[in-house]
Amino acid sequence: MEYFIFFLAAALALAGALGVVLLRNPAHCALSLVVTLISVAIFFAQLGAALLVAMQIIVYAGAIVVLFLFVIMLLGVDRKESVEEPLKFQRPVALALGVVLFAEVVFLIGHQWATGKSSTGTAHAIHGGGADLGGNVERVARSLFTDFLWPFEITAALLVLAVVGAVVLARRSSESAEAVEAGAAGSGEAS
Amino acid sequence: MPVLATTIDAGWYLVLAALIFTIGAAGLLTRRNVLVMFMCVELMLNAVNLTFVTFARELNDIRGQVIVFFILAVAAAGRWRR
Numbered sequence: 001m002e003y004f005i006f007f008l009a010a011a012l013a014l015a016g017a018l019g020v021v022l023l024r025n026p027a028h029c030a031l032s033l034v035v036t037l038i039s040v041a042i043f044f045a046q047l048g049a050a051l052l053v054a055m056q057i058i059v060y061a062g063a064i065v066v067l068f069l070f071v072i073m074l075l076g077v078d079r080k081e082s083v084e085e086p087l088k089f090q091r092p093v094a095l096a097l098g099v100v101l102f103a104e105v106v107f108l109i110g111h112q113w114a115t116g117k118s119s120t121g122t123a124h125a126i127h128g129g130g131a132d133l134g135g136n137v138e139r140v141a142r143s144l145f146t147d148f149l150w151p152f153e154i155t156a157a158l159l160v161l162a163v164v165g166a167v168v169l170a171r172r173s174s175e176s177a178e179a180v181e182a183g184a185a186g187s188g189e190a191s
Numbered sequence: 192m193p194v195l196a197t198t199i200d201a202g203w204y205l206v207l208a209a210l211i212f213t214i215g216a217a218g219l220l221t222r223r224n225v226l227v228m229f230m231c232v233e234l235m236l237n238a239v240n241l242t243f244v245t246f247a248r249e250l251n252d253i254r255g256q257v258i259v260f261f262i263l264a265v266a267a268a269g270r271w272r273r
Contacts, residue, residue, distance in 0.1 A: 021218030094220035105209040162268040
């Protein structure tokens with residue numbers, strides 16, 4: 001049963017990923033991205049990361065993809081890509097580089113010096129390991145608010161900076177658009 | 192260990208994450224649309240997240256999941272670039 005769910009979700013994840021890369025319409029790409037994201041959430045559930053399942057679905061599928069679709073639908077960037085490429089050799093080179101990258105990563109997976117996976121398996125159990133520390137959410141929270149408190153605060157500052165920057169940029173561009181419109185109207189009246 | 196944890200070998204997850212990462216990288220190199228390139232970056236981030244969670248289970252170390260939390264937050268911040 002575990003393997004059935006795993007391979008079903010794996011097939012869905014790969015199909016979604018290929019859909020993102022191969023489909024022409026950006027809206028279809030965003031929808032196949034949702035398939036991949038929810039499949040990854042299934043893997044998180046299988047791996048026992050209950051908090052991350054909820055976060056994956058709420059933050060990614062609920063916020064990021066909706067924002068993607070929002071931009072695609074509102075700002076009219078749903079033009080089809082041109083079929084001809086400015087660089088003729090780009091696609092085969094990208095494919096070859098992808099195959100090389102996959103070979104490299106699979107090579108690294110098999111080596112203990114790259115993954116740190118010890119053969120005994122329990123050597124790293126000191127950090128949040130053990131069943132006596134409560135469920136997944138409590139373990140993540142305890143680690144997040146003790147060991148990772150400073151990065152957590154920096155993340156908060158980063159999010160505030162991103163929001164402020166987005167507002168400033170949006171305002172500036174709309175002001176310049178208004179200035180252009182005003183200039184065009186003024187010149188139209190003058191002529 | 193959590194109730195839902197499975198006995199599936201970690202290698203399956205790692206190879207799958209490598210495949211998703213490779214597809215995302217190839218898409219990033221080939222697509223021309225900026226939005227679709229962002230989606231390919233999201234694919235690569237998700238592959239890395241899957242690897243982190245796999246090793247969090249494999250090494251019984253919760254810090255892998257905490258780092259995935261930060262990756263999610265930074266990816267959400269990246270959306271505001273538009």
